[in-house]
Amino acid sequence: MLNVEEWAEIRRLHFSEGMGIKRIARELGVARNTVRAAVRDDRPPRYERASRGSAVDAFEDDIRRLLQADPRMPATVIAERVGWSRGMTVFKARVRELRPAFLPPDPSGRTTYQPGEIVQFDLWQPDVDVPVGHGQTARVWVMVAVAGYSRFMAATVIASRATHDVLGGHLECLLRIGGVPRTAVWDGEGAIGRRRGPVSELTDAFQAFRGVLGMGAYICEKGDPEAKGLVERANGYLQTSFLPGRTFTDVDDFNDQLTSWLEERANRRVHRATRLRPVDLLAQDRAAMRGLPPVLPDTAWRRSLRPGRDHYVRFDTCDYSVHPRAIGAWVDVTANRDWVVATTRDGVEVARHRRCLARHHVISDPGHVRAAKQLRDARRQLPRPPQETDVEVRDLAVYDRVLGVA
Numbered sequence: 001m002l003n004v005e006e007w008a009e010i011r012r013l014h015f016s017e018g019m020g021i022k023r024i025a026r027e028l029g030v031a032r033n034t035v036r037a038a039v040r041d042d043r044p045p046r047y048e049r050a051s052r053g054s055a056v057d058a059f060e061d062d063i064r065r066l067l068q069a070d071p072r073m074p075a076t077v078i079a080e081r082v083g084w085s086r087g088m089t090v091f092k093a094r095v096r097e098l099r100p101a102f103l104p105p106d107p108s109g110r111t112t113y114q115p116g117e118i119v120q121f122d123l124w125q126p127d128v129d130v131p132v133g134h135g136q137t138a139r140v141w142v143m144v145a146v147a148g149y150s151r152f153m154a155a156t157v158i159a160s161r162a163t164h165d166v167l168g169g170h171l172e173c174l175l176r177i178g179g180v181p182r183t184a185v186w187d188g189e190g191a192i193g194r195r196r197g198p199v200s201e202l203t204d205a206f207q208a209f210r211g212v213l214g215m216g217a218y219i220c221e222k223g224d225p226e227a228k229g230l231v232e233r234a235n236g237y238l239q240t241s242f243l244p245g246r247t248f249t250d251v252d253d254f255n256d257q258l259t260s261w262l263e264e265r266a267n268r269r270v271h272r273a274t275r276l277r278p279v280d281l282l283a284q285d286r287a288a289m290r291g292l293p294p295v296l297p298d299t300a301w302r303r304s305l306r307p308g309r310d311h312y313v314r315f316d317t318c319d320y321s322v323h324p325r326a327i328g329a330w331v332d333v334t335a336n337r338d339w340v341v342a343t344t345r346d347g348v349e350v351a352r353h354r355r356c357l358a359r360h361h362v363i364s365d366p367g368h369v370r371a372a373k374q375l376r377d378a379r380r381q382l383p384r385p386p387q388e389t390d391v392e393v394r395d396l397a398v399y400d401r402v403l404g405v406a
Contacts, residue, residue, distance in 0.1 A: 002038060002045050006030070010038040055086060056094045063098055071102040113148030116288025118218075119181040120231035121145050121170060123161065123189065124238060130248050132357035140251060142258070143169030144238065146230040147177055149288075150281035151271045153234055153262055157255040159337050159357055160316070163205045166191035167299040168337055170209070178282070179289025183216040185228050195219040212297040214290055237266070251357060301335040311372065313351070315340050318361045321368040323350040324375055 002010070010028065013019045014035075021039070025032040056063075062082040066073055075095040076088070084091050124144050129137035141161060145154045154176040158169035166189065174180060188194040193202035200219035202210070210217055220227040242261050248254040267278045274281065305313065307327050312319040315335050322331060322342050333342045335355060342351035353363050 002030070002034060004044045007038050007041075007045050010035055014039050054090060054094070056084075056091055059084060059091075060094065060098070063095060064102075067095075067099060067102040071099060114288070115149045115284045116179065116181055116286075116290075118148040118183045118185050119145050119174070119177065120148065120185040120228040121173070122187065122228065122231040122235060123158075123166075124155075124235040126239065126243050128243060128246075128248070130254050131250050133250070134356070134358040134361050136358040138357060138359075140254060141165075142238070143173055144231055144234055145170075145173035145177065146234045147181070147278075147282070147285050148230060150278045150285040151230065151274060152177060152278040152282045152285065153266050155238070155258055155262060157251055157258070157337075159355065161189075161191065162301075162316075163191040163203065164299055164301040164335070165337065167205060167209050167297070171297060171299055174213070174292065177286070177289075178292075179286045180213045180215050180292060181289055183218050184210070185218050185220065185231075187220045187228060188222065193217070193219050195221050209297045209299065212293060212295070214293070242266075299336070303333045304330060305333065306330055311368065312362070313340075313342060315355075317359050318356045318363060320351060320353045321364045323365075323368050324372045326350040 006028065010024055010030075013024050013027075014021075019027075021032050021035050024030075025035045028035075059082045063078055066078050066081055075092045078084075078095055079088065079091050122144050124142045125139055126142065127139070130140050132138045132140075141158050142155050143158050143166070146152070154173040156169050156172045156176070158165040170184075186192045191203060192206050193200055195201070200217060202217055202219070206217070238258075242258065246257060248257065267282075270277055301315065303313075306329065307313065307322050309327060311322045311324045311327050313322055313331070313333050314320075315333065320340050320342075326342070326344060330345050331342045331350060332345070333340070333351075335341070338355055340351070340353045340355050341349065343349050351365065351368070353365065356363050
């Protein structure tokens with residue numbers, strides 16, 4: 001059998017050089033019929049080995065019968081029912097090949113949105129290390145939201161995937177959009193909820209959050225990215241159009257650059273689907289949305305505690321100093337994306353620190369450190385209380401008499 005190189009050379013000699021069949025056969029040392037076949041066949045030769053079949057072939061009819069009865073029957077159950085006793089890799093591959101023929105069609109639908117109907121939310125983690133202070137870097141999380149009708153994008157950096165940070169980012173995106181949609185669409189994010197069958201099970205924190213806003217919520221089913229395709233495509237757009245070639249000095253710089261890019265570029269481009277700019281359609285979206293309530297949901301992290309002699313409170317993995325005059329008193333600690341604040345029950349602020357995104361760090365206010373030193377020095381200068389009784393000294397001769405050595 002000719003190989004591809006010989007086939008190509010025969011056709012070159014015949015069509016480009018004008019050689020006859022006999023001369024080509026003589027020069028290449030092949031049969032004239034072989035030359036004729038190469039000239040007639042305009043497809044390159046390809047070696048095809050005859051299939052030897054598979055051990056699964058004998059079970060294919062039984063597999064089809066079981067899939068006909070239950071198209072979603074697991075391959076392991078099918079193997080047990082048909083008596084398969086060999087390796088599962090080849091068997092699962094055959095079941096995977098046959099199964100689609102027995103499943104009902106699942107075409108994707110083209111979805112249209114009405115003004116104010118939905119906003120899709122998701123978390124995006126860009127693959128870039130951002131300085132977070134104290135010589136550390138981290139991969140930040142970004143809350144991304146896309147309004148269904150206008151395709152207007154809002155995004156903001158959040159400090160973590162903890163509930164208070166996720167809800168804080170959710171609220172920040174709604175503030176940038178300028179209204180509350182009828183429904184917020186999420187996937188199974190731990191801070192938001194999960195899908196159990198036909199029901200969306202929401203966390204208590206998110207129930208309280210959406211209740212203040214008067215907003216509905218929908219949790220997508222697993223393996224259904226099309227349900228929130230707008231925000232999934234927005235994440236990809238951020239990854240390919242915002243991120244490349246940028247450097248960031250800190251988290252605030254990342255957030256500032258992202259906000260500017262969304263305002264000046266992303267929301268002012270002509271959208272491929274609507275053929276209009278999102279910023280131009282936003283007014284219609286806002287007009288159909290519910291206005292933000294006068295009192296916004298409280299998304300801050302809160303704890304009440306009594307600082308001990310070590311006048312520090314821990315939030316996340318960092319310790320923040322509190323003024324030592326609050327030692328032993330009840331203190332309310334609140335934290336959001338930017339600040340960690342502590343106040344006494346009578347409303348006196350005893351700590352205010354910029355939130356640290358570095359891990360396992362101690363943040364001390366110089367004023368707190370000086371006040372603690374002054375209190376320690378003053379305590380050392382207090383006079384010691386007089387000793388009320390002398391300590392009795394035992395007469396050691398008593399032990400000698402008891403032991404009989406005296």
